[in-house]
Structures are given as C-alpha cells and as structure tokens.
Amino acid sequence: GQNIDQPTEMTATEGAIVQINCTYQTSGFNGLFWYQQHAGEAPTFLSYNVLDGLEEKGRFSSFLSRSKGYSYLLLKELQMKDSASYLCAPTGGGNKLTFGTGTQLKVEL
Amino acid sequence: EAGVAQSPRYKIIEKRQSVAFWCNPISGHATLYWYQQILGQGPKLLIQFQNNGVVDDSQLPKDRFSAERLKGVDSTLKIQPAKLEDSAVYLCASSSPQDSPSSYNEQFFGPGTRLTVL
Numbered sequence: 001g002q003n004i005d006q007p008t009e010m011t012a013t014e015g016a017i018v019q020i021n022c023t024y025q026t027s028g029f030n031g032l033f034w035y036q037q038h039a040g041e042a043p044t045f046l047s048y049n050v051l052d053g054l055e056e057k058g059r060f061s062s063f064l065s066r067s068k069g070y071s072y073l074l075l076k077e078l079q080m081k082d083s084a085s086y087l088c089a090p091t092g093g094g095n096k097l098t099f100g101t102g103t104q105l106k107v108e109l
Numbered sequence: 110e111a112g113v114a115q116s117p118r119y120k121i122i123e124k125r126q127s128v129a130f131w132c133n134p135i136s137g138h139a140t141l142y143w144y145q146q147i148l149g150q151g152p153k154l155l156i157q158f159q160n161n162g163v164v165d166d167s168q169l170p171k172d173r174f175s176a177e178r179l180k181g182v183d184s185t186l187k188i189q190p191a192k193l194e195d196s197a198v199y200l201c202a203s204s205s206p207q208d209s210p211s212s213y214n215e216q217f218f219g220p221g222t223r224l225t226v227l
Contacts, residue, residue, distance in 0.1 A: 033215075042200060042218035043152065087151050094164055095140065095204060095214040099151030 004100035022088030033089040113219030127189035134203030144200040
C-alpha cells in the first residue's frame with residue numbers, strides 16, 4: 001500500500017522561498033512526481049525525481065531521498081500566481097501514481 | 110498539440126440516476142487513466158487502460174462504476190446508479206510509454222468533469 005504525508009496548508013510572502021515536504025511509504029517505488037493544481041483546474045506537471053538529489057527547473061526545485069522516503073519541493077521568488085495546491089505523487093509499477101492530499105499554498109503580499 | 114479533452118464539464122444529477130463521462134486523450138497516447146478527486150483531496154486512480162486493455166481497476170467500485178476504451182482511443186466512464194458520495198471531479202489523463210529507463214511517463218490531465226449528486 002501507499003502512505004503519503006504532506007502539510008495541509010502553508011502561507012508565504014511574495015518574493016520569499018517556501019519548501020513543501022512530503023514523506024511517503026510505498027511498495028514498488030520508481031520515482032516521485034510533483035504536480036501543481038490551481039483551484040478548479042487540472043493538475044499540471046512540475047517535476048519528476050528518480051535518483052537521489054536535487055533537480056532544478058527555473059524557480060522550482062525538487063529533492064528526493066529514496067532511503068528516507070522523503071521529498072521536498074522548493075519554490076523561489078514566490079509570485080501571487082503560485083497560490084495553488086501542490087501534490088506529491090510517488091509512482092509504482094506500471095506508472096501508477098498515488099497522490100497525497102496536497103498542500104494548499106497561499107502567497108500573500 | 111491538442112490536450113486531453115473531456116465532456117461534459119459540469120453535470121448535476123439526482124441520486125440513483127446514471128451518468129456518463131467522455132474522454133479523448135492526446136493523440137498517440139496509449140495509456141489512459143480515470144481519477145476521482147473529492148474536494149480537498151488528491152486525485153484517486155479509478156482505472157488505467159493500456160490501449161484498449163485494463164491494466165489496473167483495483168479501486169473502481171465495480172458494482173456501480175464501469176469504463177471502456179473499445180478502440181484504444183477515447184474512453185467512457187459510467188456511474189449507475191449514482192450516490193451522494195460520488196460528488197467529485199472526474200479527471201482523465203493520458204501518457205505515452207517511454208523506452209529509455211531514465212525517462213518518465215508524465216501524465217497529462219484534462220480539465221475534468223465536476224459531478225454533483227443531489
């Protein structure tokens with residue numbers, strides 16, 4: 001089975017840096033996705049980690065530790081449009097994603 | 110490149126009625142997924158197709174939910190009869206298998222169908 005834990009809500013200030021943590025326990029782990037979901041919209045892909053370490057993509061970076069069952073998403077230079085839900089999703093066999101409940105990020109002025 | 114298409118976008122029905130949702134994946138994508146997303150939760154996989162075959166339907170409530178992908182392209186998800194707890198957004202996603210072990214199968218999501226059961 002899968003067990004995924006991420007904070008329910010976070011608040012940060014425009015221009016700041018925020019780190020969203022995710023811990024997971026899975027069977028047959030292949031890699032871990034992060035998706036962004038704005039209210040009323042479909043999830044959109046942010047990042048994928050299969051190896052340990054940090055993957056950087058513009059203002060967004062994602063980190064994975066397979067041995068610890070831990071990942072984080074780092075958002076830099078926060079903008080108001082970054083207010084959204086961030087979904088952690090480890091993958092198992094057959095590209096099966098299991099999503100966490102998501103972290104609702106609110107960016108304030 | 111056109112994205113994943115879904116219809117209808119919104120549907121309101123009474124409990125015990127039936128409803129069907131339609132999905133057209135990105136052209137060439139062999140794998141199609143249906144997810145249920147209840148308000149405040151992450152998407153939950155209901156069923157996964159590879160071409161027109163079912164790969165995983167372990168979380169599909171088969172007494173009331175059914176899905177098909179007859180020609181390996183578009184797909185229909187049906188609920189019959191609907192219950193109050195089926196109120197949710199139903200998301201369709203598709204992906205294309207990659208040959209390289211270092212690549213990944215990013216799933217592309219459609220806009221979803223918001224179902225309200227009264």
